[in-house]
């Protein structure tokens with residue numbers, strides 16, 4: 001049995017998405033047991049999360065399952081699949097490290113947990129939002145893995161909507177909660193790219 005390069009990219013993308021959920025699931029379960037003391041899901045955050053879900057999972061998943069929209073297909077290449085695999089694996093690694101480091105402070109939305117603490121170790125020593133760095137890399141990996149302009153680019157668009165709707169609000173919330181401790185942390189870190197932005 002031989003598989004095409006296009007199918008190979010799609011299979012790797014599916015494995016990547018399953019691995020993403022395997023990493024996330026235990027943190028979702030644990031988060032249910034830690035009390036929320038401030039914040040909550042706003043309508044703009046719901047739009048951001050829905051965009052990320054649509055662009056990074058639903059649209060590409062629909063394309064992989066049905067081949068639609070075939071008109072947006074472009075030729076697949078082995079170098080693109082290899083690059084996409086490396087980028088997607090890096091995204092999963094950063095995603096896993098950020099969850100591990102955030103631990104009980106993690107929330108899917110903008111919330112403050114009981115006894116919330118500033119996390120500034122591991123990937124958080126370099127950037128304030130490594131989980132968003134991992135979403136950006138996932139979107140980039142998707143672009144290289146799926147040879148379809150719409151399903152390929154949708155992850156980056158979904159990430160951008162979530163990031164732009166959320167990041168200022170998240171930093172404001174952290175400043176209100178942790179005050180000078182978070183301000184000092186902001187002064188020594190970048191947002192998503194170490195030393196750059």
Ligand SMILES: C[S@@+](CC[C@H](N)C(=O)[O-])C[C@H]1O[C@@H](n2cnc3c(N)ncnc32)[C@H](O)[C@@H]1O
Pocket residue numbers: 098102105106107108109110111112113117118119120124128129130131132133170174
């Ligand atoms: C989905 S997590 C994303 C965390 C971070 N923005 C990132 O990209 O890695 C969002 C929650 O993490 C918490 N959080 C964000 N940065 C944090 C930090 N440095 N220390 C502790 N909690 C943090 C906030 O309570 C926020 O509601």
